Amino acid sequence: MKKILMCVPNISEGKDLDAVELVVDEVRQISGVTLLDYSWDQNHNRSVLTYLGDPQSVIEATKNMAAKALELIDMRNHQGSHPRIGAVDVVPFVPVRNMNIDETVAIAHQVGRFLGEQGVHVYYYAQASDKPERTTPSSVRKGQYEGLKDRLKDPTWYPDKGPTEFNPRAGATALGVRMPLIAFNVNLHTTDVSIAEQIAKAVRRISGGYQFVRAMGLSLEGQDLAQVSMDLDNYIKTPIHRVLETVRCEAARYGVSVAGCEFIGPVPLAALEECIRFYVQAHDFSVDQVIENSLLSLID
Amino acid sequence: MKKILMCVPNISEGKDLDAVELVVDEVRQISGVTLLDYSWDQNHNRSVLTYLGDPQSVIEATKNMAAKALELIDMRNHQGSHPRIGAVDVVPFVPVRNMNIDETVAIAHQVGRFLGEQGVHVYYYAQASDKPERTTPSSVRKGQYEGLKDRLKDPTWYPDKGPTEFNPRAGATALGVRMPLIAFNVNLHTTDVSIAEQIAKAVRRISGGYQFVRAMGLSLEGQDLAQVSMDLDNYIKTPIHRVLETVRCEAARYGVSVAGCEFIGPVPLAALEECIRFYVQAHDFSVDQVIENSLLSLID
Numbered sequence: 001m002k003k004i005l006m007c008v009p010n011i012s013e014g015k016d017l018d019a020v021e022l023v024v025d026e027v028r029q030i031s032g033v034t035l036l037d038y039s040w041d042q043n044h045n046r047s048v049l050t051y052l053g054d055p056q057s058v059i060e061a062t063k064n065m066a067a068k069a070l071e072l073i074d075m076r077n078h079q080g081s082h083p084r085i086g087a088v089d090v091v092p093f094v095p096v097r098n099m100n101i102d103e104t105v106a107i108a109h110q111v112g113r114f115l116g117e118q119g120v121h122v123y124y125y126a127q128a129s130d131k132p133e134r135t136t137p138s139s140v141r142k143g144q145y146e147g148l149k150d151r152l153k154d155p156t157w158y159p160d161k162g163p164t165e166f167n168p169r170a171g172a173t174a175l176g177v178r179m180p181l182i183a184f185n186v187n188l189h190t191t192d193v194s195i196a197e198q199i200a201k202a203v204r205r206i207s208g209g210y211q212f213v214r215a216m217g218l219s220l221e222g223q224d225l226a227q228v229s230m231d232l233d234n235y236i237k238t239p240i241h242r243v244l245e246t247v248r249c250e251a252a253r254y255g256v257s258v259a260g261c262e263f264i265g266p267v268p269l270a271a272l273e274e275c276i277r278f279y280v281q282a283h284d285f286s287v288d289q290v291i292e293n294s295l296l297s298l299i300d
Numbered sequence: 301m302k303k304i305l306m307c308v309p310n311i312s313e314g315k316d317l318d319a320v321e322l323v324v325d326e327v328r329q330i331s332g333v334t335l336l337d338y339s340w341d342q343n344h345n346r347s348v349l350t351y352l353g354d355p356q357s358v359i360e361a362t363k364n365m366a367a368k369a370l371e372l373i374d375m376r377n378h379q380g381s382h383p384r385i386g387a388v389d390v391v392p393f394v395p396v397r398n399m400n401i402d403e404t405v406a407i408a409h410q411v412g413r414f415l416g417e418q419g420v421h422v423y424y425y426a427q428a429s430d431k432p433e434r435t436t437p438s439s440v441r442k443g444q445y446e447g448l449k450d451r452l453k454d455p456t457w458y459p460d461k462g463p464t465e466f467n468p469r470a471g472a473t474a475l476g477v478r479m480p481l482i483a484f485n486v487n488l489h490t491t492d493v494s495i496a497e498q499i500a501k502a503v504r505r506i507s508g509g510y511q512f513v514r515a516m517g518l519s520l521e522g523q524d525l526a527q528v529s530m531d532l533d534n535y536i537k538t539p540i541h542r543v544l545e546t547v548r549c550e551a552a553r554y555g556v557s558v559a560g561c562e563f564i565g566p567v568p569l570a571a572l573e574e575c576i577r578f579y580v581q582a583h584d585f586s587v588d589q590v591i592e593n594s595l596l597s598l599i600d
Contacts, residue, residue: 004595034595052595096591180591244580261582269569269592272576279579280544282561291396291480292569292593295304295334295352 002296004097005104006036006052006180007062010090010137011069012078012171013047014040019072020047026064032057045080046089052096055107062091063114066173070118075145075171083138085145086120086171090137093128093177096268097296101127104177112175116161121152121172124160128177140174148172179212182232182271183264184240186247190256193219196226199250203230203243210246212238225259235271241278269293302596304397305404306336306352306480307362310390310437311369312378312471313347314340319372320347326364332357345380346389352396355407362391363414366473370418375445375471383438385445386420386471390437393428393477396568397596401427404477412475416461421452421472424460428477440474448472479512482532482571483564484540486547490556493519496526499550503530503543510546512538525559535571541578569593 013019017040024038024047033053040047051061066088073087091111095104108128115122123129123140134140143151149166151157158164159172188196196217201207204215212234219226228247232238248258269287276285287293313319317340324338324347333353340347351361366388373387391411395404408428415422423429423440434440443451449466451457458464459472488496496517501507504515512534519526528547532538548558569587576585587593 004592240580258581261580263582263585263589265589266591267589269590272572272590275576275580276572280540280561280575281558282563285563287592289563289565289567290569290572290592291566292304292587292590292596296592296596 002097003055003099004052005055005058005099005107006050006094006096007058008048008050008092008094009062009065009088010046010048010084011065011073012045012075012080012084012087012089013069013073014045014080015042016072022072023047023065023068024049026068027051027061030057030061030064033061041082043080044082045078046082046084055099055103058093059107059111062111066091066111066115066120067118070120070170074169076168078145083141083144084171085141085148086173087169088115088120088173089141089171091115091173091175092126092137094180095177096180097270101177101179108175108177112161115173115175116159116163118162118170119167120162120170121148121159121164121167122161122175123172125174125176126178128175129160137174137176140172145171179234179236180266180268180271182235182240182267184230184232184243185262185264186228186230186244187220187223187225187259187261188228188251188256189224189259190226190254191219191224192254193217193226195251195254195256196228198254199228199247200230202250203228203246210238210243213243235268235274239274239278240271241275302397303355303399304352305355305358305399305407306350306394306396307358308348308350308392308394309362309365309388310346310348310384311365311373312345312375312380312384312387312389313369313373314345314380315342316372322372323347323365323368324349326368327351327361330357330361330364333361341382343380344382345378346382346384355399355403358393359407359411362411366391366411366415366420367418370420370470374469376468378445383441383444384471385441385448386473387469388415388420388473389441389471391415391473391475392426392437394480395477396480397570401477401479408475408477412461415473415475416459416463418462418470419467420462420470421448421459421464421467422461422475423472425474425476426478428475429460437474437476440472445471479534479536480566480568480571482535482540482567484530484532484543485562485564486528486530486544487520487523487525487559487561488528488551488556489524489559490526490554491519491524492554493517493526495551495554495556496528498554499528499547500530502550503528503546510538510543513543535568535574539574539578540571541575
């Protein structure tokens, strides 16, 4: 089964669209990579690229993309409303298919070494980091670009790769590995938003729920429904069905039923595999049995 | 979304492997087609090819494959243990992805005209036929090759395409359109096989159950389980979840629970889509959201 790696870098340029195109071109030029999407925001002065492909091609595309961004972006001139710490601000690697976290971390570290050699201050986050508190890009980005020079004097903030002496042009990069995120909402037959809020508290990590669930309750205006809106950050360790059944169970204590659910955006086939295994009780069901999936393996 | 058509022709040659390879080569030579599998059986004196791709490429591969089989196979010399009626014995087209039955039938009829022009007696079956009794290749194959000459004198057995005068070299072809078949078994916590048999009767078409379910009950030796073994012939009109929930419900009347289920062989993503919609109550969930599926669309 073909390995597929995704990368979703955020670069600190969203105004000079010629520059953005030149950076995106570096991805386009790698034949093993598919550019799924890219977008820019002039207020944020920031662009987000999404591409995937075989790991070696994604590594190559990411190195070339980053090198071009470092060539074109000077952080000393950067202004924008979104928090940022460097020209190649965030580089998350996402194992999409037939890859585990460990091999993805090895790839992230390989790209980290490359960026370090280019003079970038590289901070690892999430699974790429051995520091448990560095869970997100924002945990790395504290104090932003403007605070970076002073922070580099603090040994606890020495970069994982790259110089300890401030590089004012490039700034730093938050480089991480994360699972594909699944945006999953459960709509409840109630207009009482506090029920959705209670359930959100029951399932989310920060208030004692599942480790890889972020959740909030909100009301769906004009629909007589309340919603538990969730991000599932690791569908293997905290699978969809377990979260849904917990929501259902907690809703039942209020006499409230589930009206429907929705996935917002992409869902990896592997996450559905576990749903099928649970609900259909097909214990040995494998994504390898899915015709479309075997087609993908054959297109190599 | 890319259209994917599958074809699973059975040809009446399984002894002369050079000939089989020459026939298979015709499929290999079409660039838009992926040969998933081929196998031969010397006792049956028969080979089965499985390939898929974009519809135009599959049409081309099928025409070339059939022409080569007609060139190499002489039915007057054919002996084998499997029922057969012609050199290109059965040609089922299976819509795999983003295709409906009507457009698949149009393709089957296009290939039927081609075979008719080559002098083959073509009989349509399943969705390709307007005769409701011609549901399977075997309904077309009654009396086999040996009975074909006489049968062609009966106006009710005039072929859909091709000559009414007997072609002894080529014989006839059963040419049909069918949905991908899903082999689905439900294992029950009972050693009483009669319970599995009763449930099989409850769900299968011939005894009053679901239109597109074939089923039988059997015992799983050494596992203290009985099994309802099923073929689901149309997962859109008779979806997996409905059959499973009916089995579950019927089993409960005997105090028997479902130990587990299994899919044997390939499953189309669209069949899982409906499972997810039902069990996760994700009413609007679409295969388009599956990352692997969008990858497939992008590889064009």
